[in-house]
Amino acid sequence: MKLGVEERWDLIDRISKETVTFGVYRHTLKDAIGELTIKPMTGIPVAIAILYGFWSVFGSFAGFFTDGFFVRLFDAYWLPWLQAVFPGEGGWLYAIMVDAGGIESGEFVLSSNCLESFGVLTSGLFVAIGVVLPAILIFYLMLAILEDIGYMPRLAVLIDTMLHKIGLHGYAIVPTILSLGCNVPGVTATRILETKKQRFIMMTLLAIFIPCGAQIGIMQDVVPDLMGWILLYLIIGYFIFGYILNKVIPGRAPEFLIDVPPYRRPMLSNIGKKVLGRVKGFFMVALPFVMLGCAIVGVFYQLGVIRFLGDLLAPIFVGWFGVPAETAGPLVAAFLRKDLAVAQLSVIEMTKYQMITAVVLVSIYFPCVATFVMMLKEGLKELIGALAVLAVTVFLYGGLIHLIGKLLGVA
Amino acid sequence: MKILLMGHPNVGKSVFFNRLTGANVTESNYPGTTVDYTKGWMKIEGEDVELTDVPGTFSLDPKDRAEEVAVAMLHESKDVKVISVIDASKIERGLYLALEIIEEGYPLVIALNMRDVAEDKNILIDAENLERILGIPVVSTVAISGEGIKELVSRLKDAKPVKVDDIIANAAKTTITADAAGAGGAT
Numbered sequence: 317m318k319l320g321v322e323e324r325w326d327l328i329d330r331i332s333k334e335t336v337t338f339g340v341y342r343h344t345l346k347d348a349i350g351e352l353t354i355k356p357m358t359g360i361p362v363a364i365a366i367l368y369g370f371w372s373v374f375g376s377f378a379g380f381f382t383d384g385f386f387v388r389l390f391d392a393y394w395l396p397w398l399q400a401v402f403p404g405e406g407g408w409l410y411a412i413m414v415d416a417g418g419i420e421s422g423e424f425v426l427s428s429n430c431l432e433s434f435g436v437l438t439s440g441l442f443v444a445i446g447v448v449l450p451a452i453l454i455f456y457l458m459l460a461i462l463e464d465i466g467y468m469p470r471l472a473v474l475i476d477t478m479l480h481k482i483g484l485h486g487y488a489i490v491p492t493i494l495s496l497g498c499n500v501p502g503v504t505a506t507r508i509l510e511t512k513k514q515r516f517i518m519m520t521l522l523a524i525f526i527p528c529g530a531q532i533g534i535m536q537d538v539v540p541d542l543m544g545w546i547l548l549y550l551i552i553g554y555f556i557f558g559y560i561l562n563k564v565i566p567g568r569a570p571e572f573l574i575d576v577p578p579y580r581r582p583m584l585s586n587i588g589k590k591v592l593g594r595v596k597g598f599f600m601v602a603l604p605f606v607m608l609g610c611a612i613v614g615v616f617y618q619l620g621v622i623r624f625l626g627d628l629l630a631p632i633f634v635g636w637f638g639v640p641a642e643t644a645g646p647l648v649a650a651f652l653r654k655d656l657a658v659a660q661l662s663v664i665e666m667t668k669y670q671m672i673t674a675v676v677l678v679s680i681y682f683p684c685v686a687t688f689v690m691m692l693k694e695g696l697k698e699l700i701g702a703l704a705v706l707a708v709t710v711f712l713y714g715g716l717i718h719l720i721g722k723l724l725g726v727a
Numbered sequence: 728m729k730i731l732l733m734g735h736p737n738v739g740k741s742v743f744f745n746r747l748t749g750a751n752v753t754e755s756n757y758p759g760t761t762v763d764y765t766k767g768w769m770k771i772e773g774e775d776v777e778l779t780d781v782p783g784t785f786s787l788d789p790k791d792r793a794e795e796v797a798v799a800m801l802h803e804s805k806d807v808k809v810i811s812v813i814d815a816s817k818i819e820r821g822l823y824l825a826l827e828i829i830e831e832g833y834p835l836v837i838a839l840n841m842r843d844v845a846e847d848k849n850i851l852i853d854a855e856n857l858e859r860i861l862g863i864p865v866v867s868t869v870a871i872s873g874e875g876i877k878e879l880v881s882r883l884k885d886a887k888p889v890k891v892d893d894i895i896a897n898a899a900k901t902t903i904t905a906d907a908a909g910a911g912g913a914t
Contacts, residue, residue: 317891318830327891328822330898335857336818339849346847463755490757507762507782507792515792575817577737577756578844583871586754589745593753 346579352471363474365587366467368471370458375536376456377446379417386446390430391622395438399426402437412614413437431659432540434617443534444603451533452598453591456495460590464582468493469574476572481563482558483517484509487573491518495526495692498598500525503694512698513567517558519691520702522708523683525554527654529598531679534655538662543674549676552644553713561705581649586649599685622648636711638718640666650678669726673674673717681710728805729777730750730769730883733828735821736760736783737811739840740868743812744780751900758783762793771883779804785820787827801828808880808889812838814896815845815852815867822869826891829863834886838879843869860897862889 319327325545328629351410352358395415404410406424411417414435427433462468468490476486487508497503501524506518527535527550535543562569616622626644642664650657657678661671681707683691692697732740732878735757747752748767753760765780786796801809809828813821818839829835841843858865858910864882 319826319891324823324826327826327898328819331822331857331860331894332819334860334898335853336855337851339851342849344847449903459772460755463757466756468755468757504762507796508758510791575735575737575760578847580756582756586871590753590755714889 329571350576350579352468356474356475359474361468363471366446366462370462373458374451374532375540378451379540380454380535381450382447384534385573386450387429389482390438390442390446391428391702394442395427395433397432398435408618411435411618412611416614416617420622429720432663434610434614434656436607436610438660439656440503440607441528443610443653443659444599444606447533447537448530448606448648448655449595451536452497452529453595455532456591456594457587459493459497460587460594461582463590464580464587464630466577466579468713469576472574473576478555480569481562482521482555483562483569484514484558485569486509486571487574487658488514488518492526495522495528496532497529498601499523499526499528499683500601500612500690501594503690504688506694507510508546510570510572511568513565515694516698516701517561519563519694519698520705521558522689523687523702524557524680524706525550528684529678530655531658535675538659539671539675542668545672546675546679549672549717552678553680555708555711557705557709563669571601605685606656609637609649610656612652612660613649613656616649617645635712637673637677638671638721639677640664642666643670643674647677647681651682654678654682654684659665668727669724673716673721676717677710677714680713681706729779729781729802731781731801731807732812733801733809733824733854734780734783734840735785735814735824738783738812738814738821739754739870740783740812741780743810743838743840743868743876744778746870746873746876747895750777751841762796764796769880771791771880775870784824786824787831790857801831802832808834808836809884810838810883811835812840812870815842816848817841817847817848818850825861826894829889829894830891832888833886834863836866836879836882836886837861838870838875839865839867840870842867842874843872861894862897 345661347603355360376557398414402410402414412435414437415433416435417424417426433439435581437544456515466702472486472489475489479485490508491505494505503519506515509515529713535546543654565606613622622645625648626641630641633639634641643661646657658675659677661674666674691702732742732743737756739767741754741761744765744767747769761780761782764782767778768775779800781800782797783882784792787798789795789798811825811828813825825837826834839852847851854865854867864885866875866879866882868879870876
């Protein structure tokens, strides 16, 4: 037999009267902290402080290990050693695996660091282990702590009003923050949003505007002084295009109800397991892609494909986006690996503003292959829609950034 | 036989899953951590049994994709037992979902999880009495520290389908005896 909703609640009432005793409610310290972090007056400053703390720990930890340890290890020992022992210097295999080198006054010279060499075993390994590993390790560690304490739902409540402007609600902060680690779980997490419209907006914005841990790590390493501007452009883009998508796409954007769980002391074992699991998951996906991407990019360079595409697209890059013609190569290569592309960009001569534009372009213009596959799983129609939005967005936003630069007189 | 872990979001289903199977499913303190199901194996009296960590759902009437996954899991599985995980500090609405599942004829055990949180809030639950009214095993647990997990597993064999009529009758009966005794029923 099935009960109606009313009957069911009646029965539950009777059962709970029999079995549950409610004592006097005591206002505990936990409750007080809980309230302070959720009321806008006190909660917003706390949220800003927490996010700022998150960012500074991230930057200094990743910087410490990357610059202080891995850069030295790779540039002073690994690269020269490989350059010496790998056979066939100057050949195509050497170029792909170790060092493409450069031509200086008519002579072939080897690269001096792992960002310029572009080899699978040099740049590829360096980016994956030296840059990305420390970045995502610290990111996931801090994320796990925030998650297990129970802070995320409070952040969701605080940011709710703002996210409503772009057709989402506060809980969209969960996929957004997860995507900062890796877009793949971010895309899966969009399932907590109720309507198709919300999921589409969220997925599209994630794929376009949220750089993953690998990208942030490499940006932090090669263009640390420009990070602020790059992130600002990405955040502004997230809201501008979210606002437009919300107006254009039909569908509902319902309110959200959330249970804000009590704060809890995080369990060390759970945090450890979670961080290790996520880092492992990331590497199972990322490491093969970095190496393979690096190899394919190397092959394309050798075959002249990238030069050809670069020449073909150069007028758009130079005229519309205002970046130097040399960036065409990395920008094309970024279809395969965004982190490598940023590394490649960093060794090209250009103005600061051009660098900001180029890095923002790399971030926004194509989801990585793994994210692409994940979006396909969530629906082909959505994926095609997202890609259409993406193409328009890159073109418009790239042009807009160039225009802003012109108006400011820096481009 | 299969076992499904079901309950509201953020009641600790994934914690149970990890404890019972030794797996590593992501656990967090926010609703909606699990959006897809995960399967694992656990041993019950020497026998391997498949256990599924189902995404949290408030009722069997799904409101989002994650809930759709949850409800579909229940309806598509044959020969299942359900571990209904309930947040002991919010027992009423947990019972709502549990009753819905009972009404559809599935055998059930109830894990009254987060007993510690409930006690913090000064909420005491008479698990024995609840078990008598519902006619199914009810076990108090604190999953993150492992409390009550063994008992839960040992009681799985007692899970059986019950008729809602019987539950209604039991609830009425205890009310009368409690009234007659002039006490609140809680012990």
